[in-house]
Amino acid sequence: MNDPKERITRLRDELNRHNYNYYVLNSPEISDRDFDMMMKELERLEREHPDLDDPLSPTHRVGSDLTQGFTQVVHERPMLSLANTYSIDEVDEWCTRVSDTLGGETPTLVGEMKFDGTSISLLYRHGRLIRAVTRGDGEKGDDVTTNIMTIKSIPLTLKGNNIPDEFEIRGEIVLPWDAFERLNRQRAIDEEALFANPRNAAAGTLKMLNPSEVSRRGLDAYFYYLIGDNLPADNHYDNMLQAREWGFKVSDSMTLLNSIADVDRFINYWADTRKTLPVATDGLVFKVNSLRQQLNLGFTAKSPRWAIAYKFPAERALTKLRYVSFEVGRMGVITPVANLEPVLLSGTTVKRASLHNADIVAQLDIHEGDMLYVEKGGEIIPKITGVDTAARNPDSQRVRFVTHCPACGTPLVRQEDEAAWVCPNKYGCTPQLIGRIEHYVGRRMMNIDGIGEENSRILFETGLINDIADLYTLTAEQLKTTGGFGNRTAERIIEGIEASKQVPFERVVYALSIPYVGETVAKKLARSVSDIDRLMEMSLEELTAIEDIGPRIAESIIEYFAVPLNREIIERLRSAGVRMSVDKIEGATRSDALAGKSIVISGVFARHSRDEYKELIELHGGKNVASISKKTDYVLAGDNMGPSKLEKATKLGIPIIDENRFLEMIGEKDFDTETLL
Numbered sequence: 084m085n086d087p088k089e090r091i092t093r094l095r096d097e098l099n100r101h102n103y104n105y106y107v108l109n110s111p112e113i114s115d116r117d118f119d120m121m122m123k124e125l126e127r128l129e130r131e132h133p134d135l136d137d138p139l140s141p142t143h144r145v146g147s148d149l150t151q152g153f154t155q156v157v158h159e160r161p162m163l164s165l166a167n168t169y170s171i172d173e174v175d176e177w178c179t180r181v182s183d184t185l186g187g188e189t190p191t192l193v194g195e196m197k198f199d200g201t202s203i204s205l206l207y208r209h210g211r212l213i214r215a216v217t218r219g220d221g222e223k224g225d226d227v228t229t230n231i232m233t234i235k236s237i238p239l240t241l242k243g244n245n246i247p248d249e250f251e252i253r254g255e256i257v258l259p260w261d262a263f264e265r266l267n268r269q270r271a272i273d274e275e276a277l278f279a280n281p282r283n284a285a286a287g288t289l290k291m292l293n294p295s296e297v298s299r300r301g302l303d304a305y306f307y308y309l310i311g312d313n314l315p316a317d318n319h320y321d322n323m324l325q326a327r328e329w330g331f332k333v334s335d336s337m338t339l340l341n342s343i344a345d346v347d348r349f350i351n352y353w354a355d356t357r358k359t360l361p362v363a364t365d366g367l368v369f370k371v372n373s374l375r376q377q378l379n380l381g382f383t384a385k386s387p388r389w390a391i392a393y394k395f396p397a398e399r400a401l402t403k404l405r406y407v408s409f410e411v412g413r414m415g416v417i418t419p420v421a422n423l424e425p426v427l428l429s430g431t432t433v434k435r436a437s438l439h440n441a442d443i444v445a446q447l448d449i450h451e452g453d454m455l456y457v458e459k460g461g462e463i464i465p466k467i468t469g470v471d472t473a474a475r476n477p478d479s480q481r482v483r484f485v486t487h488c489p490a491c492g493t494p495l496v497r498q499e500d501e502a503a504w505v506c507p508n509k510y511g512c513t514p515q516l517i518g519r520i521e522h523y524v525g526r527r528m529m530n531i532d533g534i535g536e537e538n539s540r541i542l543f544e545t546g547l548i549n550d551i552a553d554l555y556t557l558t559a560e561q562l563k564t565t566g567g568f569g570n571r572t573a574e575r576i577i578e579g580i581e582a583s584k585q586v587p588f589e590r591v592v593y594a595l596s597i598p599y600v601g602e603t604v605a606k607k608l609a610r611s612v613s614d615i616d617r618l619m620e621m622s623l624e625e626l627t628a629i630e631d632i633g634p635r636i637a638e639s640i641i642e643y644f645a646v647p648l649n650r651e652i653i654e655r656l657r658s659a660g661v662r663m664s665v666d667k668i669e670g671a672t673r674s675d676a677l678a679g680k681s682i683v684i685s686g687v688f689a690r691h692s693r694d695e696y697k698e699l700i701e702l703h704g705g706k707n708v709a710s711i712s713k714k715t716d717y718v719l720a721g722d723n724m725g726p727s728k729l730e731k732a733t734k735l736g737i738p739i740i741d742e743n744r745f746l747e748m749i750g751e752k753d754f755d756t757e758t759l760l
């Protein structure tokens with residue numbers, strides 16, 4: 084592609100998509116390095132072709148992590164990012180440039196770890212935490228004070244001397260390696276998507292709407308930037324030492340550096356030593372120490388000139404390709420997978436790596452038996468980044484992408500603008516049929532206990548079920564005789580199927596496997612449309628009028644409901660008792676579970692509105708009161724509960740319950756404990 088205009092458009096689209104994956108879905112597809120490289124290429128092209136610049140280009144903004152459900156706060160000083168480089172030479176050049184700008188003065192620098200988490204800004208007044216705000220889009224962030232207060236290493240009140248009346252301190256919220264591994268182990272057991280890296284896990288956790296779950300996950304925080312009018316010292320290093328005295332966690336790695344040679348030594352030392360740290364780091368940061376010099380150097384629109392980040396290269400290994408397999412997903416997408424001679428990489432053995440799609444296979448120009456470079460740049464799934472062409476056998480053939488579905492033989496199709504080849508035989512291709520059953524029963528969907536990947540396959544292959552609606556006619560007897568399941572498993576499966584009839588409508592929408600309707604979109608749809616009959620008859624215009632529903636999603640929904648088989652499955656699910664509309668509070672049962680209890684509601688909730696909670700308290704015999712006193716029995720706390728309320732409740736020893744606990748108390752089953760990420 085030589086046309087710069089086309090390249091620029093392509094890069095912008097790709098970067099926008101990756102930004103969305105990273106900031107909204109917390110699920111990046113590419114490494115930071117690849118992202119940075121694309122961004123740099125786009126920056127260069129826009130510089131060379133100023134006529135093609137666009138104020139809305141991804142180069143003009145810092146990423147955004149804003150989430151609905153949190154109150155937004157404008158940062159008094161914008162939260163910028165850091166200029167970064169992967170080259171030691173460029174760090175050295177930056178040192179020289181800084182020194183030149185300062186008129187030849189050689190500045191003392193501070194070397195620090197670049198913690199790989201999510202940034203946070205804390206505001207303190209009179210030694211007390213006032214609020215905690217995420218970076219957001221740099222200008223404004225989400226108020227996550229309640230969640231931050233669960234992090235034990237963050238001081239809520241400060242100790243020591245020289246504390247300014249008001250100051251801001253910025254740092255990084257991280258999930259230490261051991262907590263990250265524990266969390267992912269549990270998610271694997273629960274069949275939930277794994278977090279790609281501790282950074283995504285930290286960012287996702289910080290945005291959870293349930294502070295007690297946040298508390299369980301074990302976040303930690305390191306601080307690296309003090310801002311205010313009356314700081315104790317005139318340099319960064321001493322200010323951070325003071326902050327440490329006040330109770331903040333400031334990394335021991337912070338070091339004063341007096342020359343380029345010191346900087347290079349610091350880089351060489353940490354290149355390996357960082358692997359012994361309890362938290363993930365993705366590089367080092369160098370800062371000019373003197374605040375006066377910082378002031379002289381100033382900022383660009385995106386980052387301070389007085390600091391630079393050096394990013395560590397991703398770990399890489401070379402191994403031989405055994406063969407490429409082509410796997411069919413539940414939506415029919417064909418994924419090429421490189422099956423490799425096992426190789427050790429950053430502590431784990433790698434045998435398989437996704438090649439993503441045909442474009443990537445073609446770009447890499449992989450031949451049979453090639454020696455491939457594998458990288459694990461902060462992501463869990465390793466990635467093939469290149470071929471050692473010198474080691475190639477000259478007779479070996481180029482790996483060809485399949486033209487027909489490896490499972491059912493149907494010719495593959497490719498949609499315009501999409502990288503993926505797809506098997507269009509949606510209703511006859513076995514891995515797609517099984518994949519949709521597997522998705523339906525999954526924990527985040529209908530959560531049918533006893534059926535996972537393996538049992539979905541058995542149920543299908545033994546002919547017990549052909550589609551998801553058949554689940555509801557299964558008997559324990561059939562499971563035992565035809566399926567070969569034991570007594571206990573059969574019972575468990577039947578119970579799980581029965582319980583799935585209580586799953587909220589939004590999860591049913593997600594469970595249906597409508598292309599492009601993921602968890603978030605399903606929630607949006609269910610909450611704005613509220614029943615399936617309405618959803619089935621909506622036009623493109625009506626669908627796209629819903630927030631975040633674009634034409635591609637809308638078309639996919641219309642196409643899905645146009646298929647008679649899908650409508651028939653929905654009717655069968657409906658008659659089986661699966662929820663096809665949102666649960667109405669009016670239908671809630673009455674009880675005296677809360678008889679005589681005074682309950683204060685505070686914060687924002689995920690499962691019902693505040694008004695609905697008021698109604699529920701009354702339906703169950705309780706009383707909703709406005710403010711906390713000795714007479715309060717419970718505080719029903721959502722997100723962003725005010726710190727003063729939290730403090731008061733804690734002081735008076737009043738139990739604070741989250742919405743799941745509350746719903747449990749009134750006998751509503753706890754299904755949706757996860758977050759609205």
Ligand code: IVH
Pocket residue numbers: 163164165195196197198199200201202203254255307308368386387390392
């Ligand atoms: S200084 C105005 N120091 O890296 C610059 N940032 O790529 C303030 N980060 O948004 C940032 N470790 O989230 C600084 N020792 C460190 C850091 C650090 C990690 C993060 C931070 C920032 C991002 C920039």
